[in-house]
Amino acid sequence: MITDYSIQAVAINAIPLIFAITIHEAAHGYAARRFGDNTAYMLGRVSLNPAKHIDPVGTILIPLALILTGSPFLVGYAKPVPVNFGRLRNPRIDSIWVALAGPGSNFFQALFWAILLILLLGFGINEKFFISMAQAGITWNLGLLVFNLFPLPPLDGGRILSSLLPTRQSIALGKLEPWGFFIVLALVFTGIISSLWMEPLMAFFKWVVYLLTIPLQMLF
Numbered sequence: 408m409i410t411d412y413s414i415q416a417v418a419i420n421a422i423p424l425i426f427a428i429t430i431h432e433a434a435h436g437y438a439a440r441r442f443g444d445n446t447a448y449m450l451g452r453v454s455l456n457p458a459k460h461i462d463p464v465g466t467i468l469i470p471l472a473l474i475l476t477g478s479p480f481l482v483g484y485a486k487p488v489p490v491n492f493g494r495l496r497n498p499r500i501d502s503i504w505v506a507l508a509g510p511g512s513n514f515f516q517a518l519f520w521a522i523l524l525i526l527l528l529g530f531g532i533n534e535k536f537f538i539s540m541a542q543a544g545i546t547w548n549l550g551l552l553v554f555n556l557f558p559l560p561p562l563d564g565g566r567i568l569s570s571l572l573p574t575r576q577s578i579a580l581g582k583l584e585p586w587g588f589f590i591v592l593a594l595v596f597t598g599i600i601s602s603l604w605m606e607p608l609m610a611f612f613k614w615v616v617y618l619l620t621i622p623l624q625m626l627f
Contacts (some may be wrong), residue, residue, distance in 0.1 A: 419536065423544035426456045426515055427551050428485045431509040432460040435488040438508035442501035444494040452488045460485040487561065499570055506566040513552040514612065520544030522623060523618050529627030545616070553608040556601065559591060561586040 433455055436447030447453050450461070461467070462485050495501035524541035527534075556564040559583050569577045583590070594600040 415536065419539045420543050421477070423516075423520065423540060423549045425511055427435050427544070428466060429455055429457045429460050430512045431515060431551060431555070432485050432488050432509040435490065435505060438505045439488070439490045439495070439613035441503060443496040443615045444490045444491050444505075446494070447458045448601075450489060452486075460488075504532045506563040506570070509563055510552045513548040513555070516604045517548035517552065517612070518616055518619060519544050521542045521620050522550065525620055525623050525627065545613075549609050549612050549616075550605070552612060553605055554600075556608070557591060557604060559587045561587050562591065 433453055438451035439446065440448045442447060454460075466485055490502075490505055492498050492502050492505075495505070520541045523547070524538065527541060528536055534540075554558065555562050556567075558564040558568040560566060560569060560581060565584070565587060570582050572580060591600065
């Protein structure tokens with residue numbers, strides 16, 4: 408959680424967060440194009456330009472509200488990348504890969520920041536700004552990864568679950584989509600999603616990142 412609002416602290420958190428959100432959304436569009444849907448590409452959303460993905464409410468207002476209410480986790484969302492699932496070559500299976508692309512990109516970004524942190528410490532570079540940024544990059548990306556995997560539409564986890572369920576149950580779950588994010592926000596503000604979802608899953612993915620970086624850690 409951000410408790411220091413200095414320009415340096417904002418930069419430390421804003422830089423990895425902008426990359427985390429931008430690459431997450433671009434990854435959805437890129438995956439959709441690979442599986443047959445050019446909608447996001449034609450609308451210019453397969454882009455690393457943050458301005459194309461930032462949502463005033465989800466990217467700015469909701470995280471700010473969580474900071475002001477003392478939430479232990481900061482979550483939000485960007486403008487959803489438009490995907491026409493009917494254009495995918497195998498909609499039921501391909502939609503899973505499209506949904507996984509965003510959280511998957513956050514996992515690999517967390518791994519990148521972890522590797523960078525190990526290299527900085529290993530080479531004796533103790534500049535606090537870069538160390539803190541690498542740590543923030545790990546936290547933000549794992550937070551976005553876990554939050555977006557929550558199994559309720561319109562989050563990525565909800566789309567994955569919908570594709571895995573039998574048709575009748577999938578349709579029933581889809582009816583929750585207009586209210587899904589409000590339900591998730593209620594769970595966030597009450598702390599339920601933090602204790603029962605975010606904390607255990609973030610701990611798990613931190614452990615996975617740690618395991619994957621053991622060979623590099625052993626070099627130093």
